[in-house]
Amino acid sequence: MLLDGRGRLVGHSRIAPLPHERRSPRTRPLRRIQPVRIVIVGCGRVGSTLASRMVEEGHEVSIVDENLSAFARLGEDFGGQMVVGSGVDEEVLRRAGIERADCFASVTNGDNRNIMAAQIAKDVFGVKRVITRIYDPIRAEVYREIGLETICPTTIGAALLEEFFLTGHNAAQSGTVETRAAGATG
Amino acid sequence: MAVKPERPYVLIIGGGKVGFYLARHLIERGYEVTLCEKDRARAEWISNQLGTVSIMVGDGDEMAFLATTGIERAGVVVACTGDDEDNLVACQLAKRKFGVPRTIARVNNPTNVKVFRTLGIDVPVSATELLMGLIESELGHSELVRGVAVKASGANLVDVALPELSSLVGRRISELQLPDGELVVCIVRNGKPVLPGPNEHVLQGDELIIYSQTLDIERVSEALSR
Numbered sequence: 001m002l003l004d005g006r007g008r009l010v011g012h013s014r015i016a017p018l019p020h021e022r023r024s025p026r027t028r029p030l031r032r033i034q035p036v037r038i039v040i041v042g043c044g045r046v047g048s049t050l051a052s053r054m055v056e057e058g059h060e061v062s063i064v065d066e067n068l069s070a071f072a073r074l075g076e077d078f079g080g081q082m083v084v085g086s087g088v089d090e091e092v093l094r095r096a097g098i099e100r101a102d103c104f105a106s107v108t109n110g111d112n113r114n115i116m117a118a119q120i121a122k123d124v125f126g127v128k129r130v131i132t133r134i135y136d137p138i139r140a141e142v143y144r145e146i147g148l149e150t151i152c153p154t155t156i157g158a159a160l161l162e163e164f165f166l167t168g169h170n171a172a173q174s175g176t177v178e179t180r181a182a183g184a185t186g
Numbered sequence: 187m188a189v190k191p192e193r194p195y196v197l198i199i200g201g202g203k204v205g206f207y208l209a210r211h212l213i214e215r216g217y218e219v220t221l222c223e224k225d226r227a228r229a230e231w232i233s234n235q236l237g238t239v240s241i242m243v244g245d246g247d248e249m250a251f252l253a254t255t256g257i258e259r260a261g262v263v264v265a266c267t268g269d270d271e272d273n274l275v276a277c278q279l280a281k282r283k284f285g286v287p288r289t290i291a292r293v294n295n296p297t298n299v300k301v302f303r304t305l306g307i308d309v310p311v312s313a314t315e316l317l318m319g320l321i322e323s324e325l326g327h328s329e330l331v332r333g334v335a336v337k338a339s340g341a342n343l344v345d346v347a348l349p350e351l352s353s354l355v356g357r358r359i360s361e362l363q364l365p366d367g368e369l370v371v372c373i374v375r376n377g378k379p380v381l382p383g384p385n386e387h388v389l390q391g392d393e394l395i396i397y398s399q400t401l402d403i404e405r406v407s408e409a410l411s412r
Contacts, residue, residue, distance in 0.1 A: 088271055090297055112247055112271035119274075119305050138249045139275070146282060 035059050039101045039127075041087030041117045042108030046133065048073035050105065055080045062096040065108075087117040090124065103129040111136050118148055193217050194261020197286075199246030199276045201225075201232050204266040204292055204313075209239055220255055222246050246276035249283065257284045266292035270302075277307050343371075346394040355392075360384035367399030 036059050040047050043065035051063045052074060061080035064087045065071065071082045085092030087106060098104065104121035106114035111134045118132035131149040134140035140152035164170050196212055198205050201223030209221045213236065220240045223229040229243045244251035246265060257263065263280040265273035270293055277289035293299050293312040302310035348354060354362065359370055359382045373380040374393040380386070388394075 086295075088298070089295060090301060110271065112269070112275040116271040116274050116305075120301055124301055124304055136248075139247065139279075142249065142279065142283060146278075 036102040037097065037100055038062070038103040038105070039064065039093065039096045039098050039121070041065075041093075041104075041106040042114070043070040043073060043082075044107065044109060045073070046107045047105075050107070051080055052078065062098075062101075064092060064096050088113055088120065090120065093117075093120060093125065098125045098127065101125075101127050103127070104131070106132045111139055115139070115143055115148070122148065194288075195220075195256065195259055197255055197257055197260040197263045197280070198222065199263065199265040199273070200267035200292075201228055201241070202266065202268060205264075206232055206235070208264065208266065210236055213239055222251075222255060247272055247279065249279060252276075252279060252284065257286060260284075260286050262286070262288045262290060264290045264292075268294060270294050270298050274302060274305060274307065278305070281306060341367075341397055341399045344396045344398045346396060348388070348390075348392050348394065352388075352390075354388045355390050357388050358384065359386045359388070362388075364396070369397045370394050371397045 035057075036054075038054055038059055038061050040051050040061065040063045043051070043063050047063060047065070048070075051061050055061045055078065062083060063071070063074070063080060064083045064085060066084070066086055068084050071078075074080075074082070081096065083092060083096040085095065087093065087108060098121060101121075104118065104127045106117035106121070108114055108117070114132040114134060118130050121127040122130040129149075131151060132143075134143065134150050134152055135154050137152050137155050140150045140155070144150045160170075160172050193216060195218045198209050198212075198219060198221045201209075201221050205221060205223070209219050209232075212219050220242060221229075221232065222242050222244055223232065224243065224245045226243050229241050232239070233241050242251075242255055244254070246252065246267070257280060260280070263277060263286045265276040265280075267273055267276075270291075273291040273293070277291045280286040281289050288308050290309040290311060291302055291307045293302055293310045294314065296312045296315040296318065299310045299312050299315060362370065364370070370382050372395040373382045373386065373388070374395065375389060375391070
């Protein structure tokens with residue numbers, strides 16, 4: 001599925017095989033993945049799924065949430081770092097190792113919180129690859145213009161639904177978009 | 187002939203205690219004010235209290251709502267909700283999307299003051315920080331009170347009420363060995379301001395207003411007790 005800047009559907013694309021599909025010895029590429037250090041703010045469904053996936057891939061993951069109970073989503077044998085605290089507090093982010101992070105994602109359930117956390121990561125700590133989830137399509141657009149990498153599930157979801165109505169094709173289920181949850185129970 | 191500049195239209199986001207009293211204060215001083223409050227019941231309560239104020243019910247981070255508030259002609263936007271992230275976003279939208287020249291944000295977590303400045307907020311104000319400064323000075327140096335932040339330069343005005351037997355009494359202003367970046371800008375004598383020349387003597391009961399760049403209260407205090 002290909003979307004233009006406003007989230008309108010413009011075409012289809014096969015997504016490259018995901019790591020778990022490569023795991024069989026026959027198809028696994030020889031090139032080893034370069035491990036990255038990633039800080040994730042928000043341990044909800046998306047945050048915990050992302051964290052588990054990346055830990056499984058051998059990356060160094062820190063995940064931040066205000067509520068200790070949120071970390072239950074990660075399962076007991078989670079191999080990353082869990083930090084209790086606010087994702088819009090420099091000190092908490094430092095504890096999560098943001099000063100040496102390569103990647104940052106903010107995926108709490110508050111748009112503004114995500115925006116602020118991502119800006120701190122990008123402009124205060126200079127993290128190179130920063131992305132934030134913004135539900136409000138207008139704010140997502142505004143901050144994209146300002147130079148923040150954003151992802152808006154609202155427009156993506158609406159486009160998928162629209163595509164199904166128009167073509168009878170459910171891209172989310174047919175493998176065009178992968179919805180695997182690696183190890184996350186949420 | 188110089189034309190007196192008109193008072194700017196002020197848009198206040200957040201009708202909590204801070205927003206409410208700020209709106210009342212500014213209206214009394216003749217400003218045109220619109221207060222934005224997302225909770226309808228709270229907005230109605232404010233409306234009953236203030237009568238004349240223009241109140242709009244809506245979210246300060248919704249572009250569509252902001253566009254209905256006349257924000258593009260606002261001279262100042264003050265975001266004073268209890269959530270730093272909401273204040274940040276409201277100010278950024280005001281500045282970047284509506285061209286508001288000056289944004290003031292209430293900062294609830296004092297460590298965010300620097301962050302807000304980095305992220306383009308003109309004036310981040312932390313009540314907690316001001317309060318902490320006041321309490322700190324009450325605890326340690328009872329005669330020193332950290333005052334208001336001076337626009338842009340990041341300096342503070344510090345109010346020093348001289349203790350009764352201060353060693354400074356009788357000395358000239360030019361003899362005070364203040365650290366670099368500190369300057370006595372005013373003497374308050376018998377409740378009246380006096381412009382301190384270098385030869386002005388410090389008298390019993392004087393209060394000194396010091397422009398302080400270092401904010402190093404300890405050093406100022408030390409200099410003044412010599």
